Amino acid sequence: MVLHGPAGAGTRPLAAEDVPTPHPGEREVLVQVEACGVCRTDLHVVEGDLPPLRPTVIPGHEIVGRVVQVGPEVRSLSVGQRVGVPWLRWTCGRCEYCVAGRENLCEHKQFTGYSENGGYAEFATGDEGYVFPLPDSAAARLAPWLCAGIIGYRALKLALPRPGGRIGFFGFGGSAHLTLQLAARLGYETVAYSRNPAHLELAARLGATASVLTGTKGGPARPPRLDGAVVFAPAGPSVLDALSELKKGGRLAVASIHMTPIPPIDYDRLLFGERTVVGVESNTREDAREFLDLADRLRLESAVHVRPLGEANEALAALKAGEVVGALVLDCRSG
Ligand SMILES: [Zn+2]
Numbered sequence: 001m002v003l004h005g006p007a008g009a010g011t012r013p014l015a016a017e018d019v020p021t022p023h024p025g026e027r028e029v030l031v032q033v034e035a036c037g038v039c040r041t042d043l044h045v046v047e048g049d050l051p052p053l054r055p056t057v058i059p060g061h062e063i064v065g066r067v068v069q070v071g072p073e074v075r076s077l078s079v080g081q082r083v084g085v086p087w088l089r090w091t092c093g094r095c096e097y098c099v100a101g102r103e104n105l106c107e108h109k110q111f112t113g114y115s116e117n118g119g120y121a122e123f124a125t126g127d128e129g130y131v132f133p134l135p136d137s138a139a140a141r142l143a144p145w146l147c148a149g150i151i152g153y154r155a156l157k158l159a160l161p162r163p164g165g166r167i168g169f170f171g172f173g174g175s176a177h178l179t180l181q182l183a184a185r186l187g188y189e190t191v192a193y194s195r196n197p198a199h200l201e202l203a204a205r206l207g208a209t210a211s212v213l214t215g216t217k218g219g220p221a222r223p224p225r226l227d228g229a230v231v232f233a234p235a236g237p238s239v240l241d242a243l244s245e246l247k248k249g250g251r252l253a254v255a256s257i258h259m260t261p262i263p264p265i266d267y268d269r270l271l272f273g274e275r276t277v278v279g280v281e282s283n284t285r286e287d288a289r290e291f292l293d294l295a296d297r298l299r300l301e302s303a304v305h306v307r308p309l310g311e312a313n314e315a316l317a318a319l320k321a322g323e324v325v326g327a328l329v330l331d332c333r334s335g
């Protein structure tokens, strides 16, 4: 499913085309894609909120599949292995951020399904250093782990590194539904915030300590105050909603690659008291390894809606419309 330039999700921006099977580079593997998750970042790529980096691109960076070919320099992966290909595709290893162990901030990093073709396809490639072995579980369950899960995990660590405190999630989509489960199983108290009652029902089923319906007239009954918060919604005003729930000393992690403008922040009320706001950028490979291990050991569930690859346009439109409860996944074996 190929994008020939940014366009609105409602205009069927992706075209189903026959393209040559990609060749893995020296340190790359060729993956036969079983499933690819649909992430909000794909929507930002498709609609041009993120500027195009190449004339055409195949989106998709939550790839689950099997290695079917390896480049001549590949040592750590072999044909037949079950793997996942995430958003972070490559880093330089040389810039000041890479040298400092902060490769998520690399000045030259590349991305799956943005700077290189991704997983809305039957085949995709990945660099062996950035491709991760996966357990033998349903592909649709694993796909959201590759971005929604990993980024949510990084955001959780940035907002509230130690279990025991109370963490709130604002915007209850694919990422929040995994991160809340993880936090609950690690011993955090969890609070879900959403304007969609179906999201809060899912949150309750996944172990939320409490949930708050937002956007109602007169506001919700006073909810518990938070030690940390994560905003997943790409809507600037949700940053203020989250800050207004934070205790003194609390930290807010904003886990969105793009966001509408944040309204003016009332410093006296929302930042004074040593509250911190941090914008989460991508992830390190260490984050990915830690999360994938935890997700497997703690048996995280995925609430997924599976559609055939050919319905990628409909999937993106549904995501934009806020109709999705849980995560969307494309079955790339069905064409
Ligand atoms: Zn770098």
Ligand SMILES: [Zn+2]
Pocket (backbone or CB within 6 Å): 039, 040, 041, 042, 061, 087, 147, 148
């Ligand atoms: Zn993503």
